[in-house]
């Protein structure tokens with residue numbers, strides 16, 4: 001990978017943490033990324049993928065180690081941070097970038113705050129709400145590079161037949177191609193999380209299948225995967241209260257035996273779309 005931050009002498013993450021003078025609290029999902037190389041590579045993945053960096057949204061800016069590197073490649077960065085002391089620190093630390101109208105700091109919960117229009121999102125997401133935040137992000141159709149728990153990343157990126165394949169894979173894949181760029185060990189953070197993390201790239205795409213109604217499609221995926229150990233035939237029969245399928249017999253009649261005998265974990269997203277259309 002070429003290094004888009006080659007000429008950028010990034011702020012040292014340890015020095016940022018010391019200047020902020022706060023003890024990051026894991027109960028508030030505060031795991032600061034302190035490995036310079038990982039920080040640089042996260043930004044590198046966005047640049048290499050050709051993401052439009054006119055306005056980059058960062059959720060959970062912490063002490064600004066990633067924000068600093070984003071400012072080196074973006075025209076404008078919007079950083080949302082829930083912790084009021086960290087938001088105040090960011091405003092002090094990046095006073096020049098704010099004055100130059102290159103950085104906006106929004107203090108608040110990213111699940112409640114109004115998000116600005118943005119061209120790409122690059123974030124070390126808070127673990128607790130990462131799923132909700134991603135599903136806020138994905139329908140907006142903007143590319144993203146996010147750091148999330150590795151197990152979560154693997155479930156998002158999995159394909160049919162893989163152990164991790166499930167509702168999360170089909171739903172995320174409906175909006176974007178999901179690529180795991182690299183695993184990140186707990187030692188890259190302060191304080192260290194209990195689990196491994198991974199950097200994930202999300203490239204928005206239009207699905208190769210058609211659904212008449214996204215919500216109906218997601219209900220079918222959710223319902224059928226609640227019975228992942230059953231055959232698809234039984235999963236469709238048993239979950240009409242979730243899928244909203246009015247006439248399961250008609251849906252079963254229209255599907256091939258091969259699909260009906262298979263477990264939900266081996267069905268391609270196209271097949272879920274077909275079931276949703278039949279429903």
Ligand SMILES: C[S@@+](CC[C@H](N)C(=O)[O-])C[C@H]1O[C@@H](n2cnc3c(N)ncnc32)[C@H](O)[C@@H]1O
Nearest residue numbers: 031032033060061062081082083109110124126
């Ligand atoms: C994993 S840390 C990342 C910090 C920094 N970006 C870094 O990479 O070192 C997540 C940050 O998100 C903040 N945070 C947690 N929940 C949040 C929420 N719901 N909305 C906005 N920020 C949140 C935490 O205070 C913390 O600063």
